[in-house]
Amino acid sequence: MPRTTGTYERTAAAGEKVEAFIPYPLPPTSPTLVLDEQSTELLKRAEHKLALLELAGEMVPSFNWFLYTFVRKEAVVSSQIEGTQATLIDLLTFEAEGNAESARPADVREVINYLDALEYARAETKRANGVPLSMRLLNESHRLLLRGAPGKDRQPGQVRRTQNWVGGTRPSDAAFVPPPPHVLGDLLSSFERYIHADDALPALVRTGLLHVQFETIHPYLDGNGRIGRLLVALLLEHWKLLSRPLLYLSLFFKRNRPEYYALLNRVRTDGDWEAWIRFFLQGVDVIADEATRSARDLFTLVTSDRARLLAAPSGTLTAARLFEQLPENPVVTVARVTKLLSTSKPTATKAVTALVDGGILVEATGRKRDRTFHYRAYLEQLRVGTDLEDQ
Secondary structure, three states, X not given: OOOOOEEEEEEEEOOEEEEEEEXXXXXXXXXXXXXXXXXXXXXXXXXXHHHHHHHHHHHOOOHHHHHHHHHHHHHHHHHHHOOOOOOHHHHHHHHHHOOOOOOOHHHHHHHHHHHHHHHHHHHHHHOOOOOOOOHHHHHHHHHHHHOXXXXXXXXXXXXXXXXXXXXXXXXXXXXXXOOOHHHHHHHHHHHHHHHHOOOXXXXXXXXXXXXXXXXXXOOOOOOHHHHHHHHHHHHHHHOOOOOOOOOOOHHHHHHOHHHXXXXXXXXXXXXXXXXXXXXXXXXXXXXXXXXXXXXXXXXXXXXXXXXXXXXXXXXXXXXXXXXXXXXXXXXEOHHHHHHHHOOOHHHHHHHHHHHHHOOOOEEOOOOOOOOOEEOHHHHHHHOOOOOHHHO
């Protein structure tokens, strides 16, 4: 049975008359969303894969390694979906060198802003008197997202007061026209209520519904996609499906970008929530499984390299201390190592040299001065899907 998911209102944008879409509140009705046999099976698989991912995080002795790297992978890929050209290596090099002169300064800034926004939102929701998961929280996250970035003049932290559109060069040929600004207050209040409402639908399904609803409302002039994907991470923690943001789901959206956008639009035009939910659950299944295997493979690599270093003639105590820092600092300079180990430059240089001689670190610049070193084997596993040629 067909389902209508909203109404249209004629409004003006950039001097043109357009039909803006106003979504109905969640959950879907007329007919009510019911999970069929295929969707129920996908849900079971996705929930199982999330549980395995959570378990993988708990079983490794240094969980922060994975949290550090997986969060950065999500930040990079989510930003790339919106056209940002920074890669994971660009971000890690910036963090190692303290500048982005050799990378893409504006694009790296956008990725760092995403990290700051996620860190802020997670800290607030966990703080005793912090801001709960709400539009107030998302607005502040949005302000951090656009801080000092190209969208800084696009009302950061504020719900838009003008009509926007998605796709196309002008409103008349837009792929989608979101709701007019005068209805945003009611829409966002309803959106926020649904986050905290009692609902018989499974939490993972509700997460998928809320992502689409946020993207449909499109409450900001810029940054809606990134905040909408950040929302997924926050909801998974809010409903205790994961205790930390280990799922880089943006990689699935990036790999399947045409289908991702087509299914978002089919919800609006055809009321096809079911197709979207199947796609979303498949994405959780696939990426949670990949993340679990990645966590296992990275831990195996680190364990093997540690044993090899300790058995090597160059395996000094300082070199071993540096090695333990590498999973959270897979790109380093001598200056960075000096700070990490709180030691002198000559001692730091010897530690780096020992790891180079041991085949663990590789010099990446080809320069004789101001050199940068990569934990290459670790990065090769981690960077899958984050390079620009993966677009």
